[in-house]
Amino acid sequence: MSASWVHILFALLLAPLFPGIINRVKARFAGRQGSPLFQLYFDLIKLLKKGAVFSSSSTWLFRAGSIVGLATAFLALLWVPAWGCTSLLQIQGDFFIFAYLLGLGRFMTMLSALDTGSAFEGMGASREAFFAALSEPALLLGLAVLARFTHTLSLSGIYLASPTIPLPVTFFLFVTFAILFLTENARIPVDDPNTHLELTMIHEVMILDHSGPDLALIEYAGALRLWVTGLLVVNLIPFRTGHLFYDLLLCGLALAGWAVVVGIIESSMARLRLNHIPLLLGVAFVLSVLSLFWVVK
Amino acid sequence: MITQLLTAAILLLTLQMLGSARLGVLIRSVALQAGAMILLGIFSAHELPNWHEGLLLLTTFLLKCLVFPLLLRRALRETVIHREVEPLIGYTRSLFIGLVLLGAGLWIATRLPLPPKTINPFQLAIALATIGSGFILIVGRVKAITQTIGYLVLENGIGMLGFVLATGSPLIIEMGILLDIFVGIFVMGILMLDINREFDHMDTDKLSTLRDL
Numbered sequence: 001m002s003a004s005w006v007h008i009l010f011a012l013l014l015a016p017l018f019p020g021i022i023n024r025v026k027a028r029f030a031g032r033q034g035s036p037l038f039q040l041y042f043d044l045i046k047l048l049k050k051g052a053v054f055s056s057s058s059t060w061l062f063r064a065g066s067i068v069g070l071a072t073a074f075l076a077l078l079w080v081p082a083w084g085c086t087s088l089l090q091i092q093g094d095f096f097i098f099a100y101l102l103g104l105g106r107f108m109t110m111l112s113a114l115d116t117g118s119a120f121e122g123m124g125a126s127r128e129a130f131f132a133a134l135s136e137p138a139l140l141l142g143l144a145v146l147a148r149f150t151h152t153l154s155l156s157g158i159y160l161a162s163p164t165i166p167l168p169v170t171f172f173l174f175v176t177f178a179i180l181f182l183t184e185n186a187r188i189p190v191d192d193p194n195t196h197l198e199l200t201m202i203h204e205v206m207i208l209d210h211s212g213p214d215l216a217l218i219e220y221a222g223a224l225r226l227w228v229t230g231l232l233v234v235n236l237i238p239f240r241t242g243h244l245f246y247d248l249l250l251c252g253l254a255l256a257g258w259a260v261v262v263g264i265i266e267s268s269m270a271r272l273r274l275n276h277i278p279l280l281l282g283v284a285f286v287l288s289v290l291s292l293f294w295v296v297k
Numbered sequence: 298m299i300t301q302l303l304t305a306a307i308l309l310l311t312l313q314m315l316g317s318a319r320l321g322v323l324i325r326s327v328a329l330q331a332g333a334m335i336l337l338g339i340f341s342a343h344e345l346p347n348w349h350e351g352l353l354l355l356t357t358f359l360l361k362c363l364v365f366p367l368l369l370r371r372a373l374r375e376t377v378i379h380r381e382v383e384p385l386i387g388y389t390r391s392l393f394i395g396l397v398l399l400g401a402g403l404w405i406a407t408r409l410p411l412p413p414k415t416i417n418p419f420q421l422a423i424a425l426a427t428i429g430s431g432f433i434l435i436v437g438r439v440k441a442i443t444q445t446i447g448y449l450v451l452e453n454g455i456g457m458l459g460f461v462l463a464t465g466s467p468l469i470i471e472m473g474i475l476l477d478i479f480v481g482i483f484v485m486g487i488l489m490l491d492i493n494r495e496f497d498h499m500d501t502d503k504l505s506t507l508r509d510l
Contacts, residue, residue: 166301167301168301171305172305278389279316279389279392282389282393283312286395286396290312290396293400293403293419294305294419297418297419
């Protein structure tokens with residue numbers, strides 16, 4: 001139990017490093033020096049010192065969006081295990097709680113984008129809803145495969161038994177969760193976190209009206225989501241030392257390694273055309289169905 | 298473990314071919330799949346292949362992994378096309394059809410009265426799904442070269458079915474099929490060039506509007 005507390009503390013402190021690592025890798029690939037690893041911490045401090053501007057046409061929904069976004073990301077962190085420790089909270093069937101906490105956060109972000117009344121943000125919200133609707137079945141099905149194989153319904157139990165999962169299934173699910181990770185966090189093949197070109201944005205367009213502390217909450221929640229969904233991916237790696245301290249340390253290193261991999265993916269791929277993204281998410285879904293077949297047969 | 302990984306690789310390659318538009322990728326995948334299938338045949342046999350089986354496997358390897366890709370690549374180069382533009386069955390749809398085929402294959406494999414040998418129903422299902430995917434590639438795509446590749450995928454599926462269901466003697470039958478395929482690919486390669494030279498494209502569905510005067 002205490003190990004879970006340590007993990008949560010580490011996650012809260014170190015999560016903003018995740019985008020820092022990704023950006024540093026992307027900068028190196030482009031031959032640039034890149035922003036400091038701790039850039040997001042500086043940004044957060046700067047944003048928190050600023051005041052917020054709210055459009056007179058927006059209601060409480062707009063203000064609730066960023067707060068609920070952070071709250072759900074934090075709550076999702078409580079349900080997800082890491083190497084060497086179980087999650088802080090666990091009940092049977094908690095992977096539904098986990099999936100829908102992420103869903104709720106996304107839903108509130110979309111509502112706050114719609115609340116601004118900007119047609120432009122509405123377009124982003126519509127795209128987000130579209131891709132979320134395609135990625136959710138793949139996520140739930142992938143977790144259900146793991147649950148079916150390990151005969152438990154809690155995320156901790158599922159990932160505790162992950163070293164015994166057959167290698168092909170681990171591979172299929174790794175690819176599925178990697179695609180879902182990129183979709184969930186609006187990373188490159190699906191969405192470009194850097195772009196401010198109007199017609200291509202998904203996530204960035206929804207948060208255009210947020211400013212100051214609200215934006216800080218959203219950025220921090222984004223970093224936490226990177227951490228949480230990154231854990232879904234690296235937990236699949238069938239390697240544990242069995243020693244608590246080393247496991248936690250290696251888990252952190254695995255997450256950093258995953259951030260590097262994401263950076264490499266983002267530097268070596270172009271953003272997919274919008275009408276090709278359903279094919280990518282279709283691949284994620286197909287792979288989770290394949291692993292279901294493999295496990296049930 | 299190795300047979301499991303090879304089975305997974307064959308399955309993934311089948312799905313990749315259903316979802317991919319690039320012809321170069323298709324040619325590479327079908328060759329890789331043939332290689333994986335031959336390795337599966339070697340590893341799932343309980344004893345090492347004797348010399349004539351080894352010779353047959355080697356011939357299969359030479360034809361499917363080296364000669365066919367070279368022939369197809371040459372056709373690709375000379376016709377200057379790189380991707381399927383407007384398939385009759387879209388990529389996402391063919392991917393899901395592949396999934397349905399796998400499900401159907403699994404359903405058949407668990408209900409088929411199989412000989413009392415230890416047969417992995419999942420491998421049987423994948424072989425059936427690969428055969429079905431070959432048909433999908435033939436029926437659902439427009440370019441003659443994709444249809445030829447579909448024919449090869451079909452043959453890969455048949456080969457895998459042979460390896461899964463029985464060992465030893467089917468290799469000789471396999472050899473006969475392989476000879477047919479070889480001639481088929483040869484003829485198709487020439488035909489593709491001719492279609493392309495005559496009409497400046499190789500969309501086979503446009504051939505159906507041809508008429509005698």
